[in-house]
Amino acid sequence: MREFQRIDDQLVTDLEEVEVALLTSLVSQVDELLGGAGERAAAPGASDPFAAWESEFAAGVALDRTDPVIGRLFPDAYADDESAAAEYRRYAAEAQRRARVEDNRVVLAALAATDGGATPLVIATDEVGAWIKTLNGVRLSLAVRLGIESEADHRRLKRLSLRDPRTQVVAIYDWLAMVLESILESL
Numbered sequence: 001m002r003e004f005q006r007i008d009d010q011l012v013t014d015l016e017e018v019e020v021a022l023l024t025s026l027v028s029q030v031d032e033l034l035g036g037a038g039e040r041a042a043a044p045g046a047s048d049p050f051a052a053w054e055s056e057f058a059a060g061v062a063l064d065r066t067d068p069v070i071g072r073l074f075p076d077a078y079a080d081d082e083s084a085a086a087e088y089r090r091y092a093a094e095a096q097r098r099a100r101v102e103d104n105r106v107v108l109a110a111l112a113a114t115d116g117g118a119t120p121l122v123i124a125t126d127e128v129g130a131w132i133k134t135l136n137g138v139r140l141s142l143a144v145r146l147g148i149e150s151e152a153d154h155r156r157l158k159r160l161s162l163r164d165p166r167t168q169v170v171a172i173y174d175w176l177a178m179v180l181e182s183i184l185e186s187l
Contacts, residue, residue, distance in 0.1 A: 104134055143173065
């Protein structure tokens with residue numbers, strides 16, 4: 001991947017085919033974990049605020065709260081009060097989940113528009129927030145699966161034998177940090 005360049009109101013870079021496939025796979029996996037894979041996108045032009053409010057409070061996807069990735073992506077608002085945390089989740093969790101799913105869709109659409117890396121990746125500046133949140137969510141998910149809770153954990157994983165399969169995941173984790181840094185620096 002080349003560094004992102006700002007051109008007018010867009011961030012542009014070239015991605016290799018394997019980079020497009022990797023990002024698409026990682027974002028799709030997180031999206032599936034969030035139950036977004038089976039959802040339909042909101043109808044274009046749907047502007048009825050009451051319908052949006054009703055769907056926000058409708059029963060959504062029940063996230064598996066026993067999965068530590070879900071716990072990391074949606075931490076409890078009240079760590080010392082399960083009752084208050086459950087009440088908060090009741091009112092906010094579905095909207096938060098849908099926001100992440102929508103951000104994932106923005107990223108997946110931009111990746112699909114590259115035609116497997118044949119054309120440059122273009123991110124409109126108004127979509128940068130979705131990219132940052134999505135890539136950070138993927139990194140948080142990888143950190144949970146790798147057991148990274150501190151810089152010391154990361155350093156320990158960087159010293160693994162090349163034969164250890166986790167070294168590839170750590171490399172992806174670090175590469176995602178570089179992608180995020182490039183996006184932020186281009187702003």
